[in-house]
Amino acid sequence: MKTAKPAESPPSTTARAAAGGTRAPSGLLLLSVLLPPRFTPERVKRDRRYRTLDKYRFIAGFLALPLAFYAVFVISPFLQAIYYSFTDWDGGATADFVGLDNYRKLWNDDRFWDSAKTSVSLLVAAPVITLSLGIFFAYMITAGGRHRRGQAVAGVVGSSFYKVVYFFPQVLSIAIVAVVWMRVFSTRSGLLNGSLGAVGLDGLEKPWLGGDYNLALFATLTVLCWSFVGFYVVLFSAAMGAIPRDLYEAALLDGAGRATTFFKVTLPLIWDTVRTGWIYMGIQALDAFAIVLVMVPDHALKVTPVFLYQRFREGQFGYATAIGVVLLVFSVVFSLIIMRVGNRDRIEY
């Protein structure tokens, strides 16, 4: 873009003639950027480069504080963790650089692969279950009810009540959620086995957290989905609420039933939100740290973050951070895949 728009250019015609403004000496330009604008010489002000820099300086001025916070509290820990993953730091005063040793050890560590298998299972299953349930409940709340006079769509009876109830687990601390469910799943005194026994389904009573891998995975998935589904109900309800009513009316006039309306109208229109939710839930599932640490006995099942925590506890900080870095890569790759897979043209409405 060689020609400047008249509005941005200074009134001087000579400046416009010089194809984008005069060029001030670079040293002077730099100095001007660092000093307050009132010290800027006239000829520097006409420099196109100065105007660009001035704009960014303006934006950066507003963002300086948050950016500094971000750099100190987010970026620098990341970089430090990556750095420590190449050392044998164990909590002492020194950390020796060991190259890729930690990663090599990780590759050969069966315990890591066992935990990764569990984490990946959760990563695959938890978002599918949670999001499906979330979308279903949200649809029922916003458009699943009987048709009422004057309205194309309406929620089921008492939908505003359900919306609040679904959100309850989100309000509880995750540690409390895990403790409560630990009690529910308890083999001898748990609510689950107790109720199964009470209704005569003794055959279904199981030692849920008694050491069997599949049962423990089931229990973990249940709690993970239960505790997050409310959040997605609210998220998707909001997205569905933003869909114009006349689209539903049009679909209704065309004779679409509830299922058709959902798949042809609702789902495509909230797809962006679903994708975002998918990534978020995937990261939650990949973590699942608190639930597993508090609720599931070690010998039944272990997720990678718990394995990481145990390595930290043993003072193997270098190795533990290497596991953390691998988890970070996992999360990023997962996010990229979902972004790719779910990429559709955005529908404007």
Place this chain on the structure above:
Amino acid sequence: MGFTSVNRRDVMKRSAAVGLLAVPGAAALSSCATGGDDDGDKAEKGDKTKKNPLGVKEDADLQVYIFNGGYDDKYAQFVTDMYGDRFGDATTDQKATEKIATQVQPRLVKGDPPDVVNNSGADNMNAGKVIKNKQAADLTELLDAPSWDDPNVKVRDTLIPGVEEMGAFGADGCYQLNIASTIYGNWYSDKMLTETLESDYPKTWDEMLAVCKKAKAKGIHGWTYPGGHPRYMLFSMFAMFAQAGGREVIEAMDYLEPGAWKHDAVKSVFEAFEELVAKKYVLTGFDGKEAHIEMQTAWTKGKALFVPDGSWVENEAKDTTPKDFRMAVGATPSLDKGDKLPFGTLYSPPGEPFLVPAKADNVRGGMEWLRMMYSRKAARNLFKQVSVMPVVKGAIDGMSLPPGVASSQKAVKAAGKNIVIAFWKEWYREMFDEDFNNVMGKFMLGDMSVKEAMDTMEKATARVAKDPDVEKVKRS
């Protein structure tokens, strides 16, 4: 390609720490002289006198961190108060936490640690690492110092055997000191055994099976264990390893020797327990993190006869224990006549560890605190508060003992010199907390064979042996 991340401040601190390490040597040379010869010492330097054998600086402040678990921290406050009374000018500060590592480890790394640390609980610091990093002070000087009660007897000589050994972690010296003695074994109700089942305590495994059979006929399970913490099984198995195969078997485990878990003695012990499982003598289903409480409650209610447990159980289960339960502990039964060690061999390590950080401001004060902990009156108070056996010899003689402690005392006396300690459990904690736990979780449900269990432990041993991140303790 090595580098060290040391800054100037660390160098200063480290030179101070080196100064501290030099002190014991100086002290040995001038045991009765007044100080002044060890300039490297930090602020805590005081005059060494008969009354103050460790040379504590009278007005130096003292900070103590206590693990706030089953033992609470009142027993320690007693000692901290003793310290406050003795050194009136010093300000004492005791903190209780469930998260020792979370609270203390960062301060160790920073070089600003408290003066006494009760390194205990689920969130304790890996002692091997702390010692390797020279973050714990050598307490040998304390052991050589005159004891609180009798200046003619060294602290070392007032303690039961094993205390110093437990604190070495393969290094020269002693860095961690335990205050209470734990007695592991088969815990039972004497009333149930002798009155309900009209049996004597089984001295052989055949007798054990016979008692279990008898119990089963009365609708009582012979055994139970906390399914959520299956590693408890070691408390009943470990002494049997030693009994069946002799000390070399358990030493091979300690020193991570190849084949340690493949020994015939190990196999026969696993097979013995496999029979218990196969005959359905074991009451299962105490899952989850509170498993041990659920299990102990079922046990005190008479649902099962024997539990693998430690001597803390008497205190932990006291709310549910009937008055006439007569809690007792028995040593593990002999397998057969070929056993290398006699019946009565007891797994009984000193427990509840304390350390003094090397970079603490008041290292000598920290040692003095421990010297007071090992006094007769602090030991008796410890027993009064939490009913554990202090490691101070004869400290609780003449006191009225609850049945579990009395039975423990008897078991210790019967064992004589046949006390065994699973050092690998302390040195390589992950082998116990993770590997052995995983193995027993499956084994006790009958989901893992004897061979698989032994192979898995053997593999874990090999893994730990070649893991560069784990400090190994060499045979000395």
